[in-house]
Amino acid sequence: MEVNMDMIHHLFNKHYTSEQDCMDALVAAKWPTGFVCPRCAYTGCSHLTSRHIPLFQCENCGHQTSPLVGTLFEGTHLPLLKWFQAIELFLLPDGISAMRLHQEIRVTYKTAWLMLHKIRHAVSEFDARERLSGDVKVNCDRYGTNPSRCQHPNPFATAVVTGCTVTESGDLDQIKIHLLLHKRGTGNRATRHELAAFINEHVDVETSTIHAFPLAYKLYSPLRKVVRDAWRSLTSTYLALGPKYLQAYLNEYTVRRRLQLPGSTKAMRQQLLAMCVATPAISYCQLIARQPKHPFAIAA
Numbered sequence: 678m679e680v681n682m683d684m685i686h687h688l689f690n691k692h693y694t695s696e697q698d699c700m701d702a703l704v705a706a707k708w709p710t711g712f713v714c715p716r717c718a719y720t721g722c723s724h725l726t727s728r729h730i731p732l733f734q735c736e737n738c739g740h741q742t743s744p745l746v747g748t749l750f751e752g753t754h755l756p757l758l759k760w761f762q763a764i765e766l767f768l769l770p771d772g773i774s775a776m777r778l779h780q781e782i783r784v785t786y787k788t789a790w791l792m793l794h795k796i797r798h799a800v801s802e803f804d805a806r807e808r809l810s811g812d813v814k815v816n817c818d819r820y821g822t823n824p825s826r827c828q829h830p831n832p833f834a835t836a837v838v839t840g841c842t843v844t845e846s847g848d849l850d851q852i853k854i855h856l857l858l859h860k861r862g863t864g865n866r867a868t869r870h871e872l873a874a875f876i877n878e879h880v881d882v883e884t885s886t887i888h889a890f891p892l893a894y895k896l897y898s899p900l901r902k903v904v905r906d907a908w909r910s911l912t913s914t915y916l917a918l919g920p921k922y923l924q925a926y927l928n929e930y931t932v933r934r935r936l937q938l939p940g941s942t943k944a945m946r947q948q949l950l951a952m953c954v955a956t957p958a959i960s961y962c963q964l965i966a967r968q969p970k971h972p973f974a975i976a977a
């Protein structure tokens with residue numbers, strides 16, 4: 678999807694014009710009800726303002742902490758303004774590629790790639806903690822099948838187990854798309870065992886009514902449509918995606934889709950910032966060392 682970048686920059690500049698603006702937003706996201714000492718939970722503090730990064734000192738135990746500690750931004754050498762611009766652009770309807778981000782916010786391609794993967798990491802960590810609960814539907818579907826070319830099997834299509842919650846008005850709310858990478862290109866779908874493993878991992882069974890759709894010709898169609906939309910969206914922005922990070926990109930898609938739903942009480946950027954603030958930083962080495970998880974292959 679083509680977007681008007683001038684408008685995006687204009688919107689961004691309306692909210693954040695300085696490092697101080699970004700720091701204030703970060704502090705508000707980290708301590709929404711005011712400072713809480715990470716060591717003793719005391720709420721009184723004094724500010725040490727002589728440093729580039731503000732320090733808070735607990736008035737009870739003397740512990741000093743920076744708002745960046747324990748967040749995705751800890752140890753960053755980049756201005757927070759660049760990070761906040763990346764967050765804004767990450768929330769575009771179809772996201773943003775590292776190449777485009779590199780051009781838009783004037784950082785190196787490698788830095789842009791790393792920033793996006795770090796934000797994706799925060800999104801995935803957040804998503805992993807939020808299990809499906811309520812009226813839950815689960816499909817055994819395939820990801821990567823071009824709907825307009827159904828007759829041509831795609832060698833990169835991958836079996837997925839997908840789940841969603843459905844609101845009382847019948848809309849899909851929270852969605853999870855779980856790749857079964859060991860079935861990539863095989864044409865096979867998830868087994869009943871893999872479907873059960875998905876439910877065990879991603880659904881709060883105590884608080885949910887679960888309808889499972891294991892048969893290819895009888896899937897829950899609104900959820901099937903989301904999987905196809907995800908494929909279209911990711912392909913339009915990132916072209917070809919290898920298996921290594923595909924799960925992270927799918928998590929990005931489903932979380933962003935949910936953030937974009939109408940009726941949310943908080944702005945999208947605030948919610949995404951809260952995820953980044955709640956997630957400890959991950960290094961480049963940790964990121965590239967990550968292997969796709971095959972939990973069901975082991976369980977099967």
Ligand SMILES: [Zn+2]
Binds near residue numbers: 715716719737738740
């Ligand atoms: Zn303290």
